[in-house]
Structures are given as C-alpha cells and as structure tokens.
Amino acid sequence: MSLHQDVLTALEREAPGLAQTDAELIATHLTDRSGYPASGVPAAVVHPTSTAQIQAVCRAVSGAGGSIVVRGAGSGVAGGATAGEDQVVLCLEHLNAILEVSAQDLTARVQPGILNGALNQMLAQQGLWWPPDPASKDISSVGGNIATNAGGLLCAKYGVTRESVLALDVVLADGSLVRMGHNTVKGVTGYDLTALMVGSEGTLGVIAEATLKLRPARTAAExxxxxxxxxxxxxxxxxxxxxxxxxxxxxxxxxxxxxxxxxxxxxxxxxxxxxxxxxxxxxxxxxxxxxxxxxxxxxxxxxxxxxxxxxxxxxxxxxxxxxxxxxxxxxxxxxxxxxxxxxxxxxxxxxxxxxxxxxxxxxxxxxxxxxxxxxxxxxxxxxxxxxxxxxxxxxxxxxxxxxxxLGGTLTGEHGVGVLKKRWLGDELGGVQMALQSRVRSAFDPERVLNPGKVLD
Amino acid sequence: MSLHQDVLTALEREAPGLAQTDAELIATHLTDRSGYPASGVPAAVVHPTSTAQIQAVCRAVSGAGGSIVVRGAGSGVAGGATAGEDQVVLCLEHLNAILEVSAQDLTARVQPGILNGALNQMLAQQGLWWPPDPASKDISSVGGNIATNAGGLLCAKYGVTRESVLALDVVLADGSLVRMGHNTVKGVTGYDLTALMVGSEGTLGVIAEATLKLRPARTAAExxxxxxxxxxxxxxxxxxxxxxxxxxxxxxxxxxxxxxxxxxxxxxxxxxxxxxxxxxxxxxxxxxxxxxxxxxxxxxxxxxxxxxxxxxxxxxxxxxxxxxxxxxxxxxxxxxxxxxxxxxxxxxxxxxxxxxxxxxxxxxxxxxxxxxxxxxxxxxxxxxxxxxxxxxxxxxxxxxxxxxxLGGTLTGEHGVGVLKKRWLGDELGGVQMALQSRVRSAFDPERVLNPGKVLD
The missing domain is CATH 3.40.462.40 (FAD-linked oxidase, cap domain/gating helix)
Known part of the structure; x- marks a missing residue:
C-alpha cells in the first residue's frame, strides 16, 4: 500500500469520518499568506473538534509513518503551514471556544483556533485584555500567535506573546497529552516547556488548549x-x-x-x-x-x-x-x-x-x-x-x-518556517543547531510534526 | 583508580592548577541556605575565571565519568547546589564582571557571579535597572537568579527573571559552548533555549555569560x-x-x-x-x-x-x-x-x-x-x-x-532542588516527567550536571 493509503486507513480507524479528501477543500489548505508554494498535495485535511480527536489523529498518522502540518488560521508569512505530499493538514480553526475567563486570576482558558481579535473583543467587555497585538490580529489565531511567538506594535512595553502564556495542553506526535506550565503567575517546577512551545512553529507538539495571562484593559486615554x-x-x-x-x-x-x-x-x-x-x-x-x-x-x-x-x-x-x-x-x-x-x-x-x-x-x-x-x-x-x-x-x-x-536576528516575529530555513545555521551556529535538533527529537523523534520546517 | 582520583587527574590535565582540595575550603562549599545536608564530600572545588576554563572543567569531568555541581553565591533555598560524593563544585563567584552596559539598547552583558544588588547599584548610576528583585538580592548572584527564575516582590507588575534575560552563553556538559538567544528585544529563530535555561537549576548547562534586558530606572516617586x-x-x-x-x-x-x-x-x-x-x-x-x-x-x-x-x-x-x-x-x-x-x-x-x-x-x-x-x-x-x-x-x-x-504549584520562585523533588511527579504527571527527562538528555545525556537534582 502507498503511504497515502496507509494514512487514510489509519485515520479512518482512529478517527472515523474526520478525514476530508475533497480536492477543492484541500486546495484551500495548501499554503499560508507567504504565498510559498506547497511542496506536494496532502492526503487529507482534518478539522478536530476536541483534544481527544487531535490525539487520535496524531496516533493514527504516527502509526502509519505519515506526517502532520498543524494549521491555525493560515495567516503565517514564513511558510510554516505549507502542506507537503501525503501529509495530513491538522486544522484547528473549529476549536475556537473561550472556555473560561477569570477577572480575579487575570487568566483565560481558550482553544487554539479562536482569533486574537475576536478574543480581545470579548475580553474588552469585561475590562480585560490579552496584550499580543500582531498586525494580523483580526485574521490570526491565538494558537498561531503562540506557535510563532507573535510580536506586533506593543512589544517594547508589553512584551512578546511568550510573556502572555501561562500554560498549554499539548498533544505530542504519538498522541499523548501533556499539560505544561502553571495556572499561576509564578511557577518553577521543572523546565519551562511552555516557553519552549512558544515559537516552535508546529514542530514540537499540537497546542490543544492555552491558559493566557491577561491584563486589565488600558482604560486611560492614549x-x-x-x-x-x-x-x-x-x-x-x-x-x-x-x-x-x-x-x-x-x-x-x-x-x-x-x-x-x-x-x-x-x-x-x-x-x-x-x-x-x-x-x-x-x-x-x-x-x-x-x-x-x-x-x-x-x-x-x-x-x-x-x-x-x-x-x-x-x-x-x-x-x-x-x-x-x-x-x-x-x-x-x-x-x-x-x-x-x-x-x-x-x-x-x-x-x-x-x-x-x-x-x-x-x-x-x-x-x-x-x-x-x-x-x-x-x-x-x-x-x-x-x-x-x-x-x-x-x-x-x-x-x-x-x-x-549588526548582532541581530533573521526574524523578530514572523518565524523561520521554510522561507528563512537556509539562513538559520548562519545565525545559530553548528553546536546550537545540533542541540536544537536534539530538543526536537525529545518531543518528536520520528519528525511526524511539520517535517522539513525550521530545522532538520 | 577511584572516581575521585580520575576526576582530579583529568582536571589537572585539562585545567592545570584549578582544582582546590583544601578540606576547609570544601567545607564552605557543601550546601546552600536551605541547610539541606550534602550527600557526600566533593573531590574538588574550582573557581574558573573564564569561559574557556569552564569548558575545560566540563570536558575534564565528563571525560573522567564524574559529575559537576554548579554554584553561584550559595544562596539557594531548595538544596539545588548541595554537593555530592566525588563531585566537582564549579563555583562561579569570581566570574563577576559587568562586561558591557548599553543605555541605547537597554541591555547589559554580565558574568554570572555578579550579585544582583551590586549590578543594580552600578546600573542605577546610569539611570538603568534590572528588574528581578528577589529578597536575597544583596547575597544572590545574577547567574543564580537565572538558574532558579527568581521571583520577588515586583513580579506581578514587572515579570519574573525569564522576562529580563535576552541571551546566554552556555557551556554544555561535554565542554562545548552555545550562544543562545538574541541581543534584540524580539527574536524567533529556533526554539527558545534561553527560556528553557532559565529555571533549569544547573541541570542543563553552565551559564558563562548573560545578556540582560534592562529597564529605565523608576524615577517617579513610589x-x-x-x-x-x-x-x-x-x-x-x-x-x-x-x-x-x-x-x-x-x-x-x-x-x-x-x-x-x-x-x-x-x-x-x-x-x-x-x-x-x-x-x-x-x-x-x-x-x-x-x-x-x-x-x-x-x-x-x-x-x-x-x-x-x-x-x-x-x-x-x-x-x-x-x-x-x-x-x-x-x-x-x-x-x-x-x-x-x-x-x-x-x-x-x-x-x-x-x-x-x-x-x-x-x-x-x-x-x-x-x-x-x-x-x-x-x-x-x-x-x-x-x-x-x-x-x-x-x-x-x-x-x-x-x-x-487548588490548581497551583509546589514552588513559585525557589525551585525544586532536592527539597521538593519527591513531589514533582505529583504536579507534572508521568508523561511530562518523561518528556522533561528527554529534554534533559538532549542537553546532558550522561547526567554530568547536577545529577539527582530536580528530576532523574
């Protein structure tokens, strides 16, 4: 059997009915706003509606020897979400609920597919604010903001996205679920895997849920x-x-x-x-x-x-x-x-x-x-x-x-994706590239998630 | 030959004259402010004065099959710097220079052994400020603040130590040197290994130099x-x-x-x-x-x-x-x-x-x-x-x-060290404990650095 068929068979077994193979639908999930061309035609697109479904898809595709491209709103500009031959596009846009907002804890628990702008409109009604402010906020998802450590206009004063994420539910390539980070402002138990996930461009795990750190809305007139x-x-x-x-x-x-x-x-x-x-x-x-x-x-x-x-x-x-x-x-x-x-x-x-x-x-x-x-x-x-x-x-x-x-970096807020991959080694150097690769292997030894992106 | 002797021989070969074996000196490097007893008597204490010497020590001890406890100012309260039998205590207190301060970039490049209070006194003269503010600031080192992601009184408004560290020079267990992070406020090239190092309690690498993110001093009256x-x-x-x-x-x-x-x-x-x-x-x-x-x-x-x-x-x-x-x-x-x-x-x-x-x-x-x-x-x-x-x-x-x-955490700002190790699995869960351990192996597969601390 072909890889294409193996993947579809495994998906049907683990997540019946989820695989979408309609050519027109697939055509709309091939690339992001970079315009970078997809390297091949994926086997299927899936739109999970629960963490359990994400786990099932990861288990199925891993087991079949396939690979997965995680996709939020498709608004990336570095080609991080471009599809490849026989891959499964795991699209999180239907996981877009706000699960909980606490004004007392200044936290919100959300699903990854919610758009930044939609979330902030809702929070504003309660006098709250999630600071990440990329120019794309009306069309980019919170999960995508986290996956790229999105920047924007307000970073010098309010920090990058990393500073506004407290905890994540992450599905690993093999389908296992890890709840990482803390519900608290402070917390130093173990390595800060949450910070490591921020900016990892879909190569370490699938963000199934996020606990966000909020601020009070800016009430004084600008x-x-x-x-x-x-x-x-x-x-x-x-x-x-x-x-x-x-x-x-x-x-x-x-x-x-x-x-x-x-x-x-x-x-x-x-x-x-x-x-x-x-x-x-x-x-x-x-x-x-x-x-x-x-x-x-x-x-x-x-x-x-x-x-x-x-x-x-x-x-x-x-x-x-x-x-x-x-x-x-x-x-x-x-x-x-x-x-x-x-x-x-x-x-x-x-x-x-x-x-x-x-x-x-x-x-x-x-x-x-x-x-x-x-x-x-x-x-x-x-x-x-x-x-x-x-x-x-x-x-x-x-x-x-x-x-x-000049002592700077290739990318301040857009990510490496495929567009900047060829220059990454110039910035990081050989020893760090090898270390980064070992860290990736700690999460995803078989390179099921976004293979060929960011680094090899 | 004994491990004790192997370690001393290797140190003498790679870093001649650096090993200190005086019993009285060793006695002052056995534990931290937790009062937790050392699990054994170390083979030697070393006080490197350059990154190259840190590299030589790591190379020597790794090669001899020994292990290293990194020590800053010894002000930790979780037992993270307690010594063990035949270990080498790598004490960074003499690496305490401020290498560069830039008011235009709001950055400082420092060695790890400088005390937080001493650094901030110097910065204040230039109208600058490094926000981490642990109660121990007059006796704790910047490297130690980073290694524990130190908190303090000002975190709700100014963030934890992680938010104030841009880049690190890190010596890995095998002696190789990695420059990680960015000299810039924003930067998303590869995984955020700098954030991962923050709070890693001496188990991933040795912090040889840090680029800190400064703020203007608070001039308005409190x-x-x-x-x-x-x-x-x-x-x-x-x-x-x-x-x-x-x-x-x-x-x-x-x-x-x-x-x-x-x-x-x-x-x-x-x-x-x-x-x-x-x-x-x-x-x-x-x-x-x-x-x-x-x-x-x-x-x-x-x-x-x-x-x-x-x-x-x-x-x-x-x-x-x-x-x-x-x-x-x-x-x-x-x-x-x-x-x-x-x-x-x-x-x-x-x-x-x-x-x-x-x-x-x-x-x-x-x-x-x-x-x-x-x-x-x-x-x-x-x-x-x-x-x-x-x-x-x-x-x-x-x-x-x-x-x-209550949805909280074992430790907000002191770290796990040895004191809280037995409860860590209760908080992180088995899947995350295994993942954390694989991340540790990506940095230090032989557990040369601070073995037995935080997690196994």
Missing part, C-alpha cells in the same frame, strides 16, 4: 504623536533618544521615505508634506499625557514637525497612515516581507545598509520598523504574476547577512 | 500604603479586589496573624495594634499618586485602618515591617520555607487550609504572601539544633497537596 523628519537617519536618532530617555511609549513606529511614497500614492494625501521619514508614537497609562508632552519636547529639535492629536479622529488619522503600509505595498505587487531585528543602537546602520543594497541590486526596499524594539520589515515588491527574481533573493539574503553582522 | 485587617480573610478579599480593579501596584505583600506576632516580638513595636493581617502596597510610575489614592479608597471599607506614607521615613517603616519577617523567623529557630503559588482567586482557601493543617499536625505555620501574584511562603520554625520532626514534614507535604488541589 495620546498619539506624529513627527516628520528630513531623512531616516534623523528619525532613528529621535527614536534612540526616546529609548535612552527612560520614557516608554506603547507604540513607536518608523516609516522610511520609500514607504511614505507608497502610502501617499495609495491614500492620495501626504500628511508628511514630502517628508523623508515618519515617526508615530503612542503613550498610554496613567502618565500618558505627561509622557507625550516630554516626548514631543524630545523630538522637536531634530524633527521638521511634531504633531499631537487633539481628537480621536486626528489620532486615528496618524495611525491610519502607518496601517496603510501593507495595503499600499500589496496593491503594488506581490510582496516578500523580511523581518529582521537589530539592537536599537544599530538601526541607523541597518537603514543605511539597506539603501546600499538597493543600489547594488537595483531593487527598491521600502522599510517600516517597530522602532521601539529594533524590528525592521524590509519589503520587496514583485510585479503580480512574476516569479521572485534572482536579484531580489540576492538582496534579501544580503539583508539577512547585515542583520547578523 | 507611594507606599499599609492596611490592617481583622483577619487574613478580609486582607485576601482586599488584595483580590485590587487585582480585579485593574489597578497594578508594584508591590502587594500580605502577612498573616502568626507572622505579625513574630515580627512584633522581633521589632518590639506593633504598628498593627494587634491586627489580624497586614497588607503592604506600593505604587510606582507616572500615575503612582493617583493609583495609591484609588487603592486606599478600595481598601478602606474592609480594613481596620489604611495609612499612606507621607514621608520617605514612614514608607521605609512600612517596608521594614515586611522585611523583618525572615529575620524574625530566623531568630526563633531553624526555618523550613515553603513557596507554593495558587491562582489568586484561591488565596483565601489556601490560608484557611494552612490553618487547618496547623491544627491537625500541632505546628505553627506563619505565612507571608506575595499577594499580587498568589505566591505564599508558609514557614516552619524548628528549635535550633533539632532535626526536622516528622509532623513538620507531614504538614509540609499536606501543604504541597493543597497547592496542587
């Missing part, structure tokens, strides 16, 4: 500032002065000149009046207004102009200019989004090197950055329908090299 | 409140109301009636005027004063009295009353300190059950709690010179059971 600079160097110097000042904005976003150009073209208005860089800052909490005042004073000497939103509409306008980046790029062509992070003191060098790389390879690389934490998104825009040309790959590769040279 | 209650139930209800209110004090500490009695006896004054429970609260940041005002209003209805410190001296007096707990206990006898954590909604039940256990076993269990995060320290006081009697062990064991029954 204050929003925007500043326009002559060039990105001046904007970076301003952002660095903010970090060094001890003030802690909730949001600090930077757009360079090519990015501004795309957004102005898209929106049809130019609030920067031909500016060379745009810095968006938001403060929150009890001291929001005073902090914004101090920040405006700090920015003024190096800026062409600094504006403080006087109304909610003005603040929304400032935020909208930043939020329009990706829609503007995506209207212009297919996008390849990089996600390097560098120490904040190296941001100016990173931007300067990106300009050199643009010239060297004859490509344009508009770059938006989470300036509060040194996370840059250099973007390549490829004409619709074209393959990614070699000069783009070469330029992208050289940007990875720059990130490492 | 505001300190104290409240006295008729009983611990009323105090817990007040603490729970604080958590549910969305206000976020930096410190919220609770002392029960037996604890107050010990401290009053020790200090010779009773600021509680015969109170049944004491709650200490501190707010900080830009909104400190307004938050304190709101908190005082919240506490007033259930409290016998609420006081707000009008001067620095008054604030210090309030804090001193809490800080006197452990000196007061330690004057009264040898102490066995438990460290359970429970969901904050279960604190009242935890205190009630401790009172029942006191009656059942005829012991007194004064209990101080980090009420902001549900971390309780039930204390047993044993007459100086006595062995720990059976009724104390039985009562301690029953308190662990209560913690688990």
């Amino acid at each position: 204050v929003t500032l925007s500043a326009v600079f002559d060039d990105v160097g001046a904007a970076v110097r301003a952002a660095q002065a903010v970090v060094a000042s001890g003030l802690q904005p909730a949001i600090m976003e930077l757009m360079d000149e090519p990015t501004i150009r795309y957004v102005v073209d898209y929106l049809g208005v130019d609030p920067t009046d031909g500016g060379g860089a745009y810095l968006l800052i938001q403060t929150d909490g009890a001291g929001a207004s005073e902090e914004a005042h101090a920040l405006a004073d700090l920015l003024a000497p190096g800026a062409r102009s600094v504006a403080r939103a006087a109304t909610h509409e003005q603040a929304e306008g400032m935020l909208a200019f930043r939020r329009a980046c990706f829609p503007a790029f995506e209207r212009a062509g297919s996008t390849l989004v990089e996600d390097i992070a560098v120490p904040r003191s190296k941001m100016a060098q990173a931007f300067a090197r990106i300009r050199e790389i643009e010239a060297k390879f004859g490509v344009e690389v508009p770059t938006a950055a989470h300036a509060g934490d040194g996370n840059l998104h250099p973007i390549f825009i490829i004409p619709f329908g074209d393959q990614i040309p070699q000069n783009v790959w070469d330029a992208a590769s050289e940007i990875f090299g720059v990130a490492l040279e | 505001v300190t409140l104290s409240a006295v209650f008729d009983d611990v139930g009323a105090a817990v209800r007040a603490a729970q109301a604080v958590v549910a209110s969305g206000l976020q004090p930096a410190i919220m500490e609770l002392m029960d009636e037996p604890t107050i009695r010990y401290v009053v006896d020790y200090l010779g004054v009773d600021p509680t005027d015969g109170g049944g429970a004491y709650l200490l609260i501190q707010t900080d940041g830009a909104g400190a004063s307004e938050e304190a005002h709101a908190l005082a209003d919240l506490l007033a209805p259930g409290a016998r009295s609420v006081a707000r410190a009008a001067t620095h001296e008054q604030a210090e007096g309030m804090l001193a009353f809490r800080r006197a707990c452990f000196p007061a206990f330690e004057r009264a006898g040898s102490t066995l300190v438990e460290d359970i954590a429970v969901p904050r909604s279960k604190m009242a039940q935890a205190f009630a059950r401790i009172r029942e256990i006191e009656a059942k076993f005829g012991v007194e269990v004064p209990t101080a709690a980090h009420a902001g995060d549900g971390n309780l320290h039930p204390i047993f006081i044993i007459p100086f010179g006595d062995q720990i009697p059976q009724n104390v062990w039985d009562a301690a064991s029953e308190i662990f059971g209560v913690a688990l029954e």
